[in-house]
Amino acid sequence: MRRNLLPVLALLTSTLFLFLGNGLQGLLLPVRGSLEGYSNEILGLIGTTWATGFVVGCFVAPNLVRRIGHVRAFAGFGALICLNVLLTGILVDQTAWLILRAVTGFCTAGTCMIIESWLNERATNESRGAIFSFYISITLFGVVGGQMMVPFVDISTPILFMICGILYCLAIIPTAVSRAASPQPLKRVKIDLKGLYHNSPVSFIAILLIGTANGAYGTLAAVFGARAGLPEGTIALMVSITIFAGAIAQFPAGRLSDTMDRRYVLAALSAVGAAAGLALALFQPSGVYAILILVAIYGAASNALYPIAVAHANDHASPEDFVKVSGGLLLLFGIGTIIGPSLGGPVMSWLGPHALFAVTAASHLLVTAYAIFRSRRRAPVPVADRDSYAGSPALAPSLTTPESLLLNPRANENSTDDPSERQAS
Incomplete structure (x- = not known):
């Protein structure tokens, strides 16, 4: 090591x-x-x-x-x-x-x-x-x-x-x-929204909505805490717990998605995230422990969604298209993080700080509904033909770039061309 x-x-x-x-x-x-x-x-x-x-x-x-x-x-x-x-x-x-x-x-x-x-x-x-x-x-x-x-x-x-x-x-x-030699030129970002949708409608819609929910929470969670009267230490703890809960939940959720239809896992996790969000929005708990427990549940569910949606998209794509598909979905996630805060701020002003979680819950409910709808219209990929699940760093809104995909071991394993040529393309 x-x-x-x-x-x-x-x-x-x-x-x-x-x-x-x-x-x-x-x-x-x-x-x-x-x-x-x-x-x-x-x-x-x-x-x-x-x-x-x-x-x-x-x-x-x-x-x-x-x-x-x-x-x-x-x-x-x-x-x-x-x-x-x-x-x-x-x-x-x-x-x-x-x-x-x-x-x-x-x-x-x-x-x-x-x-x-x-x-x-x-x-x-x-x-x-x-x-x-x-x-x-x-x-x-x-x-x-x-x-x-x-x-x-x-x-x-x-x-x-x-x-x-x-x-x-x-x-x-x-x-x-550093004396390390400079790398090859950065990879040009290419995105084909039409192709991404035809490859996997569920992943396309789900990642846009996941980005919307994560962008709203990532930007406005601290505002919710401040408006709700939480101390600064509790606000920091609340945001950090969400990230750690998501990191812990990614792998059991991902392994489960390797053994059953990933769309059902997306639907179930989104429903859990929506339930936690609705509990915060409707009941508006004032106790610190109640808030921390609910945001932990929310973080565990919501932050496990992105890598499962990416894995589902790669199930329907050629192995050599891992970087192209995942890079496009990562940028689609970024578009969602633009939408989320723009929507969350006005809703919080209209309905109060707890309404932030009504925005996230609405996004997650839409993911649940669409994943179930698509599961009735397209057969799942056989387990033996699926891309293996791998965790994702996308726990915070848009903190990774398409270049990180080339660092992923799966990009190297699935590619048939030379790495240096792929970087310069």
């Missing part, structure tokens, strides 16, 4: 600091925005602009990297993220925050794509699985670690913004001084 990870240690260190900053900033802004009296609509749009910038970055950033090189591009993107978070702490203005978050989302996509392509270049067939698993773990613990910094500092001061800037600066250094 040590021999496999040493060649990419600098890149993984940069990843840790980058996601610590992402986790801290992602929770800090809605909590501080609530303190400043920003409306739910504005706080939702802050998440929408970030997701929009991220999706656009997945298309545009590869061309920028080709022109100036990986190291300079990474340093430039990282410096802009650092500059933006410091300006966010100085310019406490909702219009400025909307613009700065869009730029931050764009630059985050660029830095993630560079790291992921670099890791893929350095990985061998023997080390790919270890590096991929370690990368997913670092992103998970980085986001949660950043979130858990919020309760320990007064959010009314600029200190947390400064800490976030320090983390982003620390993310630049290991990669900037």
